[in-house]
Structure formats: C-alpha cells, structure tokens
Amino acid sequence: MNAWNNIKAIMKRELGGYFTSPIAYVFLIIFLLLTGFFTFTIGNFFERGEASLVSFFTWHPWLYLFLVPAVGMRLWSEERRLGTMELLLTMPLTTWQAIVGKFLASWLFLALALALTFPVWITVNIMGAPDNGIILAGYVGSLFLAGAYLAISCMTSALTRNQVISFILSVVICLFLILAGYTPVTDLLMRISNPVVVDVIASFSVMTHFEGFQRGVIDLRDFVFFTSVIGFALFTTGVIIRSQRAG
Amino acid sequence: MIKVKSLCKVFGAKIAVNNVSFSVERGEVLGFLGPNGAGKSTTMRMITGYYPPTSGSVEVGGFDILENPIEAKRLIGYLPENAPGYADMTVHGFLSFAAELRGLHGDARKRAIHGAVEMCFLENVLFQSIDTLSKGYKHRTCLAQSLIHDPEVLIMDEPTDGLDPNQKHEVRNLIRRMSPNKAIIFSTHILEEVEETCSRAIIIDRGTIVANGTPAELKARSEWAGAVYLQLSAIGSAPVLESLGQLSGVIRTELLSEANGRLEVRAIPDKKNPNVNLTRAIYELSSQQHWQLDQIHTEVGRLDEVFRSITLPDTVKAH
Ligand SMILES: Nc1ncnc2c1ncn2[C@@H]1O[C@H](COP(=O)(O)OP(=O)(O)OP(=O)(O)O)[C@@H](O)[C@H]1O
Numbered sequence: 001m002n003a004w005n006n007i008k009a010i011m012k013r014e015l016g017g018y019f020t021s022p023i024a025y026v027f028l029i030i031f032l033l034l035t036g037f038f039t040f041t042i043g044n045f046f047e048r049g050e051a052s053l054v055s056f057f058t059w060h061p062w063l064y065l066f067l068v069p070a071v072g073m074r075l076w077s078e079e080r081r082l083g084t085m086e087l088l089l090t091m092p093l094t095t096w097q098a099i100v101g102k103f104l105a106s107w108l109f110l111a112l113a114l115a116l117t118f119p120v121w122i123t124v125n126i127m128g129a130p131d132n133g134i135i136l137a138g139y140v141g142s143l144f145l146a147g148a149y150l151a152i153s154c155m156t157s158a159l160t161r162n163q164v165i166s167f168i169l170s171v172v173i174c175l176f177l178i179l180a181g182y183t184p185v186t187d188l189l190m191r192i193s194n195p196v197v198v199d200v201i202a203s204f205s206v207m208t209h210f211e212g213f214q215r216g217v218i219d220l221r222d223f224v225f226f227t228s229v230i231g232f233a234l235f236t237t238g239v240i241i242r243s244q245r246a247g
Numbered sequence: 248m249i250k251v252k253s254l255c256k257v258f259g260a261k262i263a264v265n266n267v268s269f270s271v272e273r274g275e276v277l278g279f280l281g282p283n284g285a286g287k288s289t290t291m292r293m294i295t296g297y298y299p300p301t302s303g304s305v306e307v308g309g310f311d312i313l314e315n316p317i318e319a320k321r322l323i324g325y326l327p328e329n330a331p332g333y334a335d336m337t338v339h340g341f342l343s344f345a346a347e348l349r350g351l352h353g354d355a356r357k358r359a360i361h362g363a364v365e366m367c368f369l370e371n372v373l374f375q376s377i378d379t380l381s382k383g384y385k386h387r388t389c390l391a392q393s394l395i396h397d398p399e400v401l402i403m404d405e406p407t408d409g410l411d412p413n414q415k416h417e418v419r420n421l422i423r424r425m426s427p428n429k430a431i432i433f434s435t436h437i438l439e440e441v442e443e444t445c446s447r448a449i450i451i452d453r454g455t456i457v458a459n460g461t462p463a464e465l466k467a468r469s470e471w472a473g474a475v476y477l478q479l480s481a482i483g484s485a486p487v488l489e490s491l492g493q494l495s496g497v498i499r500t501e502l503l504s505e506a507n508g509r510l511e512v513r514a515i516p517d518k519k520n521p522n523v524n525l526t527r528a529i530y531e532l533s534s535q536q537h538w539q540l541d542q543i544h545t546e547v548g549r550l551d552e553v554f555r556s557i558t559l560p561d562t563v564k565a566h
C-alpha cells in the first residue's frame with residue numbers, strides 16, 4: 001500500500017515532467033509522423049493490397065531504436081545532474097520504488113504515443129476487414145518491445161550524468177538486440193558458424209520475439225523474454241545506483 | 248536521537264571520514280565546522296542514508312540506517328548541500344511531491360505545505376518554476392521541503408548558504424525556535440552562527456573530529472581566552488611590558504599600539520600555570536605602579552581563532 005503510494009507519487013512527478021516541457025509534444029509529433037512515414041511510404045501500406053498492419057509494426061524495432069532512448073535518457077542522468085538524486089534517495093522510499101515508478105511513468109507515456117496511432121487502425125478497418133486480434137497482438141508486442149528498450153535506457157541513464165552518453169549507450173545496446181536476430185545478419189552468421197549457435201544468438205534478439213506478436217501468435221516464451229529483459233535491466237539499474245554511492 | 252559510531256568513509260584511496268563518533272539528543276543543536284573538504288557533507292550523507300558507510304554505524308531514533316532505512320529516514324528532514332530541486336517543477340508542485348513521499352495526503356498535506364511555505368517565506372514564488380528562482384529562493388524551497396513533515400531530526404548542510412542577511416537571521420531564528428523538540432545538525436562556515444544557535448559544536452578536519460564541545464568551551468581553547476587587555480596613557484611601552492611579563496600566570500605580552508602617549512597592550516595567560524584572578528592581579532599592579540589606566544577588560548576567546556589554530560597547521564602540512 002505504502003509502496004504503491006510512493007510509486008504513484010514518483011510516476012505522477014515524472015509524467016508531469018514530460019508534459020510541462022515541450023519534450024512530450026515534440027516526441028509525440030515526431031513519433032506519429034515517423035510511424036506514418038514508415039507505414040505508408042516505405043512500408044508500401046497501400047500497394048500491399050491487404051488489410052493488415054504488418055507494414056506498420058515491422059518498423060517499430062527500428063523506430064523505437066532512437067525514440068525510446070530519447071525518452072529514457074533523462075530518467076536518472078537528470079537526477080544526478082541536478083543533485084535531486086540525493087533528495088530522492090533520502091526520502092522514506094526504497095530505490096526499487098523509485099526505479100519502478102520512473103520506469104512505469106515513461107512506459108505509460110510510450111503507451112500513450114502508441115495509442116495515438118489509432119488512425120492507422122481506423123484506416124485499415126475502413127479499407128478492408130483485418131483480423132483485429134492480430135492487430136491487438138501486434139500492439140501488445142510493440143508495447144513490450146518499447147518496455148524492453150526503455151528499461152535498457154533506464155539502466156544506461158543511471159550510469160552517467162550526461163544524457164547524450166546515456167542515449168548513445170542505450171542505442172548501441174538496443175541495436176545489438178535487433179541485429180542479433182535481423183535476417184541479413186543471421187544469414188551472414190549462418191555462413192560462418194553452425195545453426196545452433198546462430199539460433200542461440202538470435203534467441204537474444206527482440207526481432208525473434210517480436211515476430212510472433214506481429215503474426216498474432218502470443219507465445220509465453222516471448223512474454224518471458226521481454227519481461228526478463230525489463231527485469232534484468234531494472235535490476236541492474238538498482239545495482240548501478242547502489243554501487244555509485246558505495247564509493 | 249542520533250548516534251554515530253566509528254563512522255568511516257573511503258572513496259578509492261581517499262579517506263573522507265575517519266572514525267567519527269558523536270551523538271545528538273532531542274533539544275540539542277549541533278554545529279558542524281571544518282575547512283572545505285573536511286568531510287562534513289560526507290558525514291551528513293551517511294547519517295541520512297545516502298552514502299552507505301565503509302564502516303561504523305548510524306542510528307536515528309533507535310533505527311539503524313542500514314537495517315531499517317525507511318523507518319530512520321521517516322524521522323529525518325534533510326537539506327542537502329547546494330539545495331537541489333527539480334528544475335521543471337513549480338515550488339508548490341515540488342513541496343507537494345515531497346509531502347506525498349512523506350506520506351501526507353489530503354488536508355494534512357495542504358496544511359503541511361502551507362506551514363512550510365510560511366516558515367520559509369515562499370508565498371511570492373509559489374507557482375514559479377524552480378529553475379527560474381534566484382539562488383536564495385531555491386535554497387529556501389529546499390529548506391521548506393526538509394521541514395514539511397515536521398521531522399524529529401533535522402540535518403542541514405549549510406542552511407544559510409546563499410541567503411541574504413535578513414534571511415540568514417530568519418533561518419537562525421527558525422533553528423532556535425525549533426530546537427527544543429528536535430535533534431538538529433547543521434554545517435556552516437559562518438562561525439557567529441555557531442555561537443548564536445548551537446548548543447554544541449564539532450570541528451572536523453580531514454575526516455577526523457578535532458574538537459567537540461559547547462561554543463564557550465571551544466572559545467576557551469583559544470590562546471586569547473582570558474587574556475587581559477589594557478589601555479594606558481602617558482607612559483612608554485617598555486616598563487609596562489616588562490612588569491606585566493614578570494607577573495605570574497602571564498606567558499607573554501603583546502603590544503597592540505602605541506601612539507600619542509597612548510598604549511594598548513594585551514597579556515596572554517599561561518594555560519599551564521593559570522592565575523585565576525589575572526585581571527585583578529594586573530589591576531593591582533597598575534595601581535601600585537601608578538599607571539594611568541583608561542581601560543581594562545578580560546577577553547573571551549574567538550571562535551575563528553580557535554578554528555584557525557586547530558585546522559590551519561594541518562592544512563599547511565598537507566600542502
Ligand atoms: N562521491 C565522492 N567520490 C570521491 N570523493 C568524494 C566524494 N564525495 C566526497 N569526496 C571527497 O571527500 C572529501 C570530503 O568531502 P565533503 O564534501 O564531505 O567535504 P565538506 O566538509 O562538506 O567540504 P565543504 O566545506 O567544501 O562543503 C573531499 O576530499 C571530497 O573530495
């Protein structure tokens with residue numbers, strides 16, 4: 001109960017922080033423009049002649065690669081830069097509650113951005129009769145994908161007071177998580193090593209696990225993958241924050 | 248309320264705090280003094296649970312800060328050095344956030360915010376965002392945050408830093424007013440502040456406590472404490488200094504000024520062989536010798552002089 005109140009207080013502050021600055025609006029506009037651009041032009045949405053959002057979701061791992069770290073980079077680095085970390089961590093709350101509260105607030109913000117893509121969904125429903133179950137699965141997968149990237153940005157932002165460094169680090173890590181299962185890369189790996197190794201490497205990739213959601217297949221293993229990435233990254237955030245104070 | 252035992256903090260190869268022990272009870276105001284880099288802030292950060300100690304323990308209100316951090320932190324109000332605040336929040340939003348984390352809701356929260364705003368004179372800037380505040384107002388905002396839940400233990404790192412003289416005065420008054428039912432620790436570089444508000448002072452130098460006592464006790468450690476100041480007319484300095492120097496209990500004499508037949512001298516007492524009534528002895532000497540005495544008084548020690556004599560030799564050695 002108390003824990004939840006603390007988490008709520010942190011979330012409220014964090015979300016308020018997004019909306020009192022222009023960051024939130026700039027981000028939402030860029031996000032919507034880019035999703036539209038990728039879906040309708042590069043993704044050949046109309047030329048496909050099918051009622052689905054495949055061309056919409058395919059681009060999410062790449063789109064999030066830059067947009068999610070932009071949302072997450074300030075989470076802890078800003079606290080360190082302003083010195084408010086000292087204030088926050090001497091309040092009667094656990095580091096956990098602070099980490100989870102911050103993470104949930106940003107995740108909620110990303111969920112809002114995702115929800116604002118509903119015109120795409122309306123368009124596809126007007127033009128044909130898509131399987132809305134598959135679309136819903138795609139949205140769920142996309143949300144978890146964003147959550148995984150966000151947790152990683154959270155971790156890198158705890159490492160440094162410099163938001164730019166935090167951004168670059170998390171882009172690099174997320175890029176690795178994409179490439180490990182990106183078909184051109186796996187094809188290349190296949191030529192120089194054996195399939196088992198390639199499979200193991202690919203199983204660490206967000207591409208492999210996001211794919212099922214896009215096809216409407218909700219597999220427990222994919223959930224486990226995304227939640228463990230989130231759990232691991234947030235746990236590491238806690239370790240980083242603790243070790244910095246240990247001196 | 249606060250018990251600090253053999254506290255140490257090591258950063259890499261640097262020992263920032265070395266074996267510091269003290270305790271503060273309710274009703275006490277402890278002043279924390281020391282040169283820059285002495286370890287004042289580090290000690291406070293360990294007491295408030297921000298830095299885990301390398302060794303030693305901190306107990307606040309009976310709760311160990313490592314074993315029961317939440318219970319201990321609930322009792323503490325903390326003003327960190329440089330008074331940090333969330334740049335994008337308004338003063339009101341910030342205080343409201345602090346109150347929420349302190350478990351205050353509804354009416355209790357409103358009252359708490361109102362009280363803190365009043366104590367720190369923030370009415371004018373209540374809806375201004377923190378990054379546009381002047382340094383002093385930013386400081387007061389953070390101070391308000393530390394007082395919002397009426398804590399039993401108050402820890403303030405340089406609470407008057409950046410305040411104007413009126414506000415400095417107000418903060419000192421505030422500390423004095425709150426002191427009867429709180430345990431307060433604050434650090435400062437302003438020595439008059441210690442004399443004015445503290446019931447006890449600790450001087451810390453390069454991580455170790457080098458003096459601990461009431462401001463009066465500390466002042467008594469001054470070389471000048473108990474020195475006798477004389478002002479005489481129509482006499483040369485040589486015979487005066489000579490006869491004063493021969494007096495038992497006087498270790499040496501100082502000539503402060505000599506102009507227009509007017510003389511100012513000071514007799515420094517010998518701490519190892521004290522004369523309880525040095526002033527009277529000197530007075531009697533002067534009437535025996537028929538000196539024309541204009542002024543005589545006993546000097547109390549000066550804290551800045553004690554501070555310097557305790558911490559300066561070490562600093563010089565270190566460089
Ligand atoms: N996080 C840290 N990492 C490494 N060294 C540190 C850290 N924090 C403090 N120190 C070192 O510990 C020593 C004590 O610093 P501290 O901030 O406690 O001094 P202070 O007494 O508060 O000084 P001031 O009067 O300047 O505020 C300094 O030498 C400082 O460089």
Ligand SMILES: [Mg+2]
Nearest residue numbers: 287288328404
């Ligand atoms: Mg300091």
